Amino acid sequence: MAVLVLDKRKRPLMPCSEKRARLLLDRGRAVVVRVHPFTIRLKDRVGGDTQPTRIKIDPGSRITGMALVREGADGTEHVLWLGEIAHRGHAIRDRLAQRRAFRRRRRSQLRHRAPRFDNRTRPAGWLAPSLQHRLGTTIAWVKRLRRWAPVTAVSQELVRFDTQKMENPGVSGVEYQQGTLQGFEVREYLLHRHQHQCAYCAGRSGDPVLEVEHVHPRRRGGSDRVGNLVIACRCCNQAKGNRTAGEWAEALGQRSMLDRTRKANAERIEAGKRPSLRDASAVNSTRWALFHALKATGLPVAAGTGGRTKWNRQRLGIPKGHALDAACVGTVESVVGWNCPVLAIKASGRGSYQRTRLDRYGFPRGHLMRAKQVRGFQTGDHVRAVVPTGRKVGTHTGRLAVRVSGSFNIQTPKGVVQGISHRHCVLTQRADGYGYTAKPKPMEERERAA
Ligand SMILES: [Zn+2]
Structure with missing residues (x-):
């Protein structure tokens, strides 16, 4: 992992290697500023050349991955630092729920009280405290890294799939199975929509190979639009052959369980019914709030999709992980130096204002x-x-x-x-x-x- 470097006036310089940092410290030319992440300050240097450096963020509900990369001239990204922030949204939610319960109990202890008239509204852009915390810690770390490294840009994973692009993908055949980013993203989208299960037999055929299938066959003029595509196992795909889902449903008998399932599903698919998308296209309010907050920092912000992150990761042979996913966000030619230790950062809060503990009825007991x-x-x-x-x-x-x-x-x-x-x-x-x-x-x- 690289060591973050500040100049004499505490302004960020390019991060250096651990070996160089040790040399500088041994010769007395630098002092340690922080241990996590390891940061040194040069005692005899003011200013210096810096290169384009980018913070990359993969926001998650429990853990947010972060990567600091140096952008080479040829589009290669050199990983300088990897971090994973563990949020405490659940702890915040649980504490607030407990406080609410205690208060309600204390208020209603003696006699019946009608609930208060709820005339309160929430301002536009309001986020629950647990979500606001997630946004706050991520932005706090962007600001911190900017203090310690010469950051020039930010990348963020914004949505799972680009549903607008998906409407007219313009990809065909083998591209869905491997091939291009667009094909990969369409396939991932369909797999998510059908929950990694064959749309016709729902896994009853026992064939584990899943393929992108045209409801109305391409050879007979069917389009490549997502509306005409489903996920099918190879067994069903070949059994259906060059027929539309409706024609296949008519030809299928009622003899076996497999045939009955296929027939019912093919009829439904012919009628245009697809499983509803739960959260794939749903606007994720926290991610968008983060996007706007990042824009407010004044740095250029690039947004990527989850499909592209996964495509980059698989194409470059990088294992799965929050910080490594962050390194793969957005348009990436290649990533080098990613096999470095990851700093796990756990948001733990700064203690409590409360100076008494409560018993199980919400009354004060003992003191801190x-x-x-x-x-x-x-x-x-x-x-x-x-x-x-x-x-x-x-x-x-x-x-x-x-x-x-x-x-x-x-x-x-x-x-x-x-x-x-x-x-x-x-x-x-x-x-x-x-x-x-x-x-x-x-x-x-x-x-x-x-
Ligand atoms: Zn099947």
């Missing part, structure tokens, strides 16, 4: 500590603790949880280590609302799983 800091540390700090003797002997690195006693807990990659004295702890990075762990290189991870 008033001060956030204990012996100069606070929950969320990243520390390295070297314990010289005793049962906890060894070096522990990770995220800290403070206790008033000064005996802390450390969340290490291997698990929680309890009861580490503040005397052994050395701060590596201040709490900033995120927990960090370095995940192994994608290829190593895949080998380990195999």
Whole structure:
């Protein structure tokens, strides 16, 4: 993974290799600014040449993948940094639901209260708090990366399929099965629409090979429009042959279960009925809100489709993963240097304003500590603790949880280590609302799983 570099005036320079960063630090020409992501500042340099650098984003509901790439002159993208942000939307939703329940219970404890008259409206563009959080953290990371790297553009995966282009694809035959991006995207769209199942036999023929099939055959003038296409297994496709779905339905008997299913489905398809698309074309409000927020940063924003991301990934032989998907977003010639460690970033919040715990009826019980800091540390700090003797002997690195006693807990990659004295702890990075762990290189991870 590349090391992010700032100049003497804290302005971003081109990221450098780990080896070069180590050399600069050893010679005293640079100081460490941050550990996650690793950033150094040169002490003797002001300004320098930078190259076009792009942030690429694959927004997800639980995890958003991010990649920082350098754009070569020939269209090659050199991966500099990979990150995966784990959102805490579910935690936010659960907490708000619990708070709502407690309040309602307290309000209605003594006597019956009619529900309040609901005259409240939501402003245009309102997002639920859990979704607003997802948008906020993603934009926050774009802003952070801009502070540490000379970012000149952003790419975002905006929609699953480009349904407008899909209406008139202008692709034919073998292109659906492999071939071009447009053919690939149409095939992915159809597979999604039919839930990876043959439209005629619904998997009853037992043939696992799925193909794009023309309801009205092409040789007899059927069009290549998506409306004339379904997904069929090879067995059904060949059995149907050069007939329309209606002709095939008439020819089919009622003898076997397979024939009855095929007949019923072929009749339905002939009548123009297709499964409804659940979320493929549905406007994803959070993704669009992110798109507009990215535009507001002033950087040029390129949008890509999910179909194109997958096509790029398969064409370039890159394994699946949130950060690697992000690297494959948009128009990509080739990607190099993608096999580097991924920084897992977990949104953990910055603690709670609440200073009492509630019992199960929503009434205050006990109290939490008033001060956030204990012996100069606070929950969320990243520390390295070297314990010289005793049962906890060894070096522990990770995220800290403070206790008033000064005996802390450390969340290490291997698990929680309890009861580490503040005397052994050395701060590596201040709490900033995120927990960090370095995940192994994608290829190593895949080998380990195999
Ligand atoms: Zn079939």
